[in-house]
Amino acid sequence: MPYNKFEEYNIKVTDDVKDKFKSIITDLGEDISREGIVKTPERAAKAMQFLTQGYHQDPEEILKSAMFKEDYDDMVIVKDIELYSLCEHHMLPFFGKAHIAYIPNGHIVGLSKLPRIVDVFARRLQVQERLTHDILECINKTLKPQGVAVVIEASHMCMMMRGVQKQNSVTTTSGFRGQFEKIETRTEFLRLITADLA
Numbered sequence: 001m002p003y004n005k006f007e008e009y010n011i012k013v014t015d016d017v018k019d020k021f022k023s024i025i026t027d028l029g030e031d032i033s034r035e036g037i038v039k040t041p042e043r044a045a046k047a048m049q050f051l052t053q054g055y056h057q058d059p060e061e062i063l064k065s066a067m068f069k070e071d072y073d074d075m076v077i078v079k080d081i082e083l084y085s086l087c088e089h090h091m092l093p094f095f096g097k098a099h100i101a102y103i104p105n106g107h108i109v110g111l112s113k114l115p116r117i118v119d120v121f122a123r124r125l126q127v128q129e130r131l132t133h134d135i136l137e138c139i140n141k142t143l144k145p146q147g148v149a150v151v152i153e154a155s156h157m158c159m160m161m162r163g164v165q166k167q168n169s170v171t172t173t174s175g176f177r178g179q180f181e182k183i184e185t186r187t188e189f190l191r192l193i194t195a196d197l198a
Helices: 011-027 040-051 059-064 113-122 128-143 183-194
Strands: 067-069 076-087 093-103 107-109 147-156 171-178
Touching (some): 011 040, 059 113, 059 128, 076 128, 076 147, 076 183, 093 113, 093 183, 147 183
Antiparallel strands (some): 067 107
């Protein structure tokens, strides 16, 4: 389905997940009847549906819904796109920003659609490497541009809150197709996303 604001929850899924959260909270040693906790299983069930709604959205359809014929053939960049996702290994958040560029090949896309496809793929259980690849390949396959580039910078709570507990670590991943495989085009893109344009 195309991108929609997520406001309704599947009652059966909510009830099933709520019951599982009750068991988890109890197993961890908390009193499920305590005032501050009693509604937590339902809240958590709804939160998890919101945070994984990307499984029920079609990113290609989102792009196709706002493709326009245009002769423009220079670089288009949307940078500093906020993203929030859940690590598939520990189901802890990772968050940061994505930078996307493409060089049109007869079609441009509405600028808001690029952040929306970031959300679609981020709102699934993910690893940053696959998230980068998914965004890159979706744009490349759907728009068929002369080139596309994606860079993601993110901090991972599984490294910050547990494990090595390195609070200042940032992970950067990137992917390039077409014209961005040429060093001069790639260098221009990287310079533009790191430049202070204020």
